[in-house]
Amino acid sequence: MTLLEVDDLHVEFAARGLDNRVRVASALNGVSFKVEAGEVLGLVGETGAGKSLTALAAMGLLRPPARIPRGAIRFEGRPLIGLPDSAMARIRGRRMTMIVQSPLTSLDPLKRIGDQLIRMQRVHGSASRAEARAKAEAMLAAVRIPDPKRRMQAWPHELSGGMAQRVLIAMALVNDPALVIADEPTTGLDVTVQAQVLDTLRDLVRERGLGALVITHDLGVVAHYCQRVAVMFAGRIVEDGPVREVFARPAHPYTQALIASTPGRIAQLGWTVTGGTPPDLYNLPEGCLYRDRCLRAAPACLVAPPRREIGPAHGAACHFAGEAA
Amino acid sequence: MTVARFLARRLLVAIPVALGILFVAFMLIRVGDQDPVAMLAGPMADAPMLDRIRAELMLDQPLLTQFWAYIQRAAQGDLGMSWQGNAAVTHEIAEHLPATLELVTLAVGLGTLIGVPIGLHAAQRPNGWFDQFSRFGSLFGFSLPTYWLGLMAIFVFFFLLGWAPAPMGRISMMVTPPDPVTGSVLIDSLLARNWEAAWSAASQLVLPVGCFTLVATAPIIKQTRAIAIEVMGSDYIRYARACGFPPRVIRRIAMRAALVPVLTFIGAEFTSLLAAASLIEFVFAWGGLGHWGLNAILLGDFAAVQGYVLTLAIASVLVFILVDLAVLLLEPRAQARG
């Protein structure tokens, strides 16, 4: 069953500059992907590619001046765009939850950990206080926080970054959602802690058969924790497919560059890294957005490339996808 | 972390600041060209007499010696004699302080009741029409001279309309004042069940408190708005939205988070109004500490000016400690910091 389906999503920001001009930044330019039940999809790309924005749009958390001029988002078959707040509130935090990137500052500083977990349940359901307390404690144990009974009484400022991130995972899973969106869940953590936190998240997602969308700029995270991957560039998905497939036969030049630039692979595969900046979002060029940085750019690239199937469930938005480099 | 240890630590920080304030005041009035001796001795005094008074007041000693002697005596509760009232400074302060506290407490209390909700509401939609309106209003309040506002209020409500009593003191001269218990004429009259005095005291309070409240409200609106906007943009509020909390819950989280900084600001506001009260007291002949201190400054009454400044410094230290205590109770992070 398809949990989350994003189809041709566009997001833009309109702002008036000091010179009284309205400037429109096209941040997402036709993003399409699906997350199936029980599947972990990695959304990968460089800073500014629109990964977090995609997550915010899916959660219905975009606020003006951001707006969605075109596209659709469906969750469990229901279109989310235009859904009234009251209906969205029954999905957000209950069926679809989010793990954010700055755990230490995201928890309510004036409430104990246990109470925050209890509030999360009671806001979204009719659990009694005692039930909610028992479940909160069980959840802390499930995210492998030692001595959960005592930790229920802890204040957020008493936690380490890794512990706080585990609490956020507990918050995200305590209501038994169908889909978890993890936005750069391990930035700012030590490498060893990163691995532990991600292991915990993967095990829980697997155990409970949840769908997950993991947003990261780290291909290593994708390789270890995801089944499928979607590569984003300048507000578009340039390549998507099963992780093994994409890593073994990257079809889009950007994916190739991304994989090549991951340390340890550069020498092995002999790809050169293409530098450069992302295109100006205020003034997007026609055609392929990657062509200024692309080694294979050709006159054909002045026309926007369609997604081309290369293998089973593997596609890339490049005119030359599938051809030998 | 016990409360006692916390208090001891705050006092250790506060005492040098209070001493610094006192030192500045002490030096300032002495390096000026006012000569209190001549004023004190009157026009008939001859040179030897002037010298004798000077020696009595230690004014012929080096400044640091004078300051040290003053500190020693102050530590024993002796702040010297006020020349204008010919009474002990401590006695004068005790007599005048309640009138000022009554005025400032009412103004800050009303200012909080009015300013905090306006600031919170304005922060809901930054740059919305209500925000622009309240911002203009608060900047206007910032620009009002209290004393002028007082004069205009006297003209309109006393002279033109005749609704307010004559702006002379805290109770009508035709009414017997109650025995001082708390020092607030209004509360004392109520305690004594002297309704006539209570009514008179209340009606004397209306104009000065009204003017003072207008001035006190402006910074509270501005600061509350800024704090609330910052809180609403914080990570934990964004996360609360991502958790799907309804607006009611989010508002409660934000209010609790804003409480501590707003409280801290109102504490600071209280101490600054304690000083600003001198002007409104001057206009309404209020006879409080501010009025007394202002006169001392104008007359070059050294001991009284020092006592006034010392009182303000101690009051500000006390208010900060009280605010810190409240913060300690409300804010788990402060307990960890100690």
Added chain:
Amino acid sequence: MSVTLPAPSAMDRVVGVLRRSPTFAIGFAILLFYAALAAFADLLAPLPPTLSFPYETLKPPGTGQFILGTDGNGMDVLSRTIYGARYAFGIAVPAGIIMVVVGIPLGLLAGWKGGWLDEVLLRVLDVLRAFPTIILAMAVVAAMGPGFLNVILVIGFLDSPIFARIVRAEVLALRNATFVRAAVAAGNPEWRVLLVHILPNVILGATAQLPLRMAWAVRISATLAFIGIGVQAPAPEWGAMIRQGAEYVISGEWWVALFPGLALIGMVLGLNLAGDGLSDLLDPKRRASGK
């Protein structure tokens, strides 16, 4: 979207600023008005500000040539109120210059060098924060004696540490910025790093404060004159005029105190609006949160 727009004209920028911060626009317009009053007082005022008509004291507004009436000395209230703008600028501008000239270098050095200078500055700020500046100003002016110059000096120096604090905070934030470290590593002498790399980055934040501090200066100078220790009557200073008018309010001659008070409020409000709007325009963070 992909059409290239022509470069914005000066008019576009002006309109943009007005739209972005009507507060600044209104404040700036008010200040222009006051600047015109001060500059052209000789032309605008119907009478010399201290010319006394001994037989025309306390005439209500609209009596003969006295549009806003006369005060207790028989001087024209309108003319005196117009000339008052000169005193306001005459105090606020030099005091503002002192604040900038003393406060900015102090903050630069304290923030950059740290050490005892920083320590002393912080202590002074502690004292100033706990000590109501208005009382300090009164005490100093009372001690130094009344006079235009004393008022300027006291206001300028009392407010300098506040500027120093703003600049100091920004320097501290910039000290470890990559471009500053790069400048140091490239072998630039310290004074050059401070002047060329740090100063331009802190000066904007400080400028936004200037109108607000000048508003304070105008208010305090009027307050000092009102309690009788600042500029002295018959000089046409608004505070001194309100002081003169105070005794007549209770007997119903309202115009002597009313008009200088309104003029004072207008000027302070103009400065406050301009300063508040300016900090909005200059602070990209607040701009962004403004949505």
